[in-house]
Amino acid sequence: MTNITLDNIKEFMSHLFIKNTFDSFLCKEISIDTFVPFRIDGTIMTDFLNDIEKEELKDNQYIPWSMLKPYCFNIIKGNRTPLSLKAVFAAPKSYIADFVSHNGLSVSPDMINGLYLNIRYEKRCLNIITGTSLSSFTLDRTVEQAWDEAVEHFINSHCN
Numbered sequence: 001m002t003n004i005t006l007d008n009i010k011e012f013m014s015h016l017f018i019k020n021t022f023d024s025f026l027c028k029e030i031s032i033d034t035f036v037p038f039r040i041d042g043t044i045m046t047d048f049l050n051d052i053e054k055e056e057l058k059d060n061q062y063i064p065w066s067m068l069k070p071y072c073f074n075i076i077k078g079n080r081t082p083l084s085l086k087a088v089f090a091a092p093k094s095y096i097a098d099f100v101s102h103n104g105l106s107v108s109p110d111m112i113n114g115l116y117l118n119i120r121y122e123k124r125c126l127n128i129i130t131g132t133s134l135s136s137f138t139l140d141r142t143v144e145q146a147w148d149e150a151v152e153h154f155i156n157s158h159c160n
Contacts, residue, residue: 032075033082033085064092111136
């Protein structure tokens with residue numbers, strides 16, 4: 001787990017809400033505090049979806065950020081910044097196998113329950129905190145270290 005503090009909040013928010021930088025991530029949850037608190041659980045409600053959407057999203061438990069982003073942007077757009085914003089993004093399952101292979105990790109992709117980005121904006125301070133979840137306990141931290149490095153590289157190349 002690593003904590004990245006970003007100084008250029010406006011640039012990051014542009015990548016988050018306007019550009020497609022984070023669109024491939026899944027949004028597990030997001031909360032935005034403005035004049036009232038907004039809380040969104042990103043769990044997909046398949047009964048609401050049509051057949052085409054069900055087919056497109058069949059491998060995902062959570063909604064892709066690209067689908068949820070316009071709704072969240074409407075909550076915050078205007079002249080005033082939110083009091084706080086907290087989001088938990090997860091890498092899609094399809095990314096995990098590539099991540100394991102690309103980093104030469106010795107774990108099976110099935111052992112990785114999730115690779116997470118926790119975005120926290122509070123009191124004019126923005127932090128990105130990485131997280132990993134494995135299906136069994138191990139003292140080996142190579143997955144966590146590889147994810148930390150991948151996120152740092154991603155943030156540095158896109159949002160700084």
